[in-house]
Amino acid sequence: MELELTSDQDLLRSTAAKFIEDACPLPTVRLLGDSETGLPPDYLRTVGELGWFALLVPEHLGGGSVSGEGVRELASIAEERGRGLQPGPFVPMNVIADALARSGTADQQAGPLAAIVAGESIATWAVATPTGAWAPGESITAADSGSDFVLSGEAGLVQDGVLAEWLLVTAGGPGGLSQFLVPTATDGITVTPLKSHDVSQRFASVRFDSVRVDGTHLVGNAAGAAEDVARQLHLALLLSVAETVGAMDVLFEMARQYAVDRIAFGRPIGSFQAVKHQLADMSLSLEAGKAISATATRAAQAQRDDALEIARMAKAWVGDTGIDIAQGCFQVFGGIGYTWEHDSHLFLRRITMNNLLYGQPDYHREQICVGQGI
Secondary structure, eight states: OOOOOOHHHHHHHHHHHHHHHHHSOHHHHHHHTTSSSSSOTTHHHHHHHTTTTTTTSOGGGTOOOSSSOHHHHHHHHHHHHHHHTOOSOHHHHHHHHHHHHHHOOHHHIIIIIHHHHTTSSOEEEEOSOTTOOOOTTTSEEEEEETTEEEEEEEEEEEETTTTOSEEEEEEBOTTOOEEEEEETTSTTEEEEEEOOSSTTSOEEEEEEEEEEEEGGGBSSOTTOOHHHHHHHHHHHHHHHHHHHHHHHHHHHHHHHHHHHHOEETTEEGGGSHHHHHHHHHHHHHHHHHHHHHHHHHHHHHTTOTTHHHHHHHHHHHHHHHHHHHHHHHHHHHGGGGGSTTSTHHHHHHHHHHHHHTTSOHHHHHHHHHHTOOO
16 A cells, blocks of 8 residues: 555554464464454454554553554555454444544443453454344344333344454444444343354454443444444444555556466466466556545545545445455466465455455445445
């Protein structure tokens, strides 16, 4: 991603890349697919020490960024995570950290937020429908019951829901959206692991059977969370797009290098016109993806009025183009690309899964046309 990072920001990025290379390279990612948690030991605690969950949290709450441009820094880390297909709930943890820093109560900031920033506690976002569609408040409802609220419904594609200690629940009601920070162990909550297309990430469905919570669990105002949810979506789009761009970049470079190294009929296959043209087209699409991702990040950092719209454009372009590039790379690799031992399918799986999260491309194109908020 061409973000023109400062020296401090570039040091943060290179430190993230070095950590990923040492702690969780691709061979380790493969092995973790069969593990109980899907995470290396103390992985989240270590990245918490590196500041991955603190960049949007003010210093007085235990956070801080190296340059004061937390969105840019997070995007650069997200890209490195995509390049290394890193596990863990990086996007929801940062979404929730930002939400609690802005709208959480003093107790939520002193307890759960501090633990999230340190990587000592896993929090994830329950917002999508059971099928994974982006429709905040449609599949989970919050009924006002005197001084309490009763949560009912089901959320799907909840990242690392089985491991999470806290859920940020986005629920609908007669007056609008409300959000609650709820312990996963609360009575009436059932977490069911899902079999994920992406072997490097874990997802679950979470069911709420008349879960009763009091007002201390509210994040922000009851029936007044629409603006907060829009901001959370914006951040999630930026980070998932940056991560996808990182995965696209590595996969394309793998295919390009293979086209140089693979000899057929006495020549590198990349010298044949059909392969050469295909690589050129994919390269152009990749550079466009990098450009729109960087533009979306700059717009968000500058708090431009059209920043969410640009993030939607980035999601729509990168979501579709990423899959096209991944399929094109499979064609360059030929038969070897379809084997389990080859890494190309791991990148295709991550790119495809990211395409589904936080609204698919068609949804975001529609929202751009109609000009709706979330």
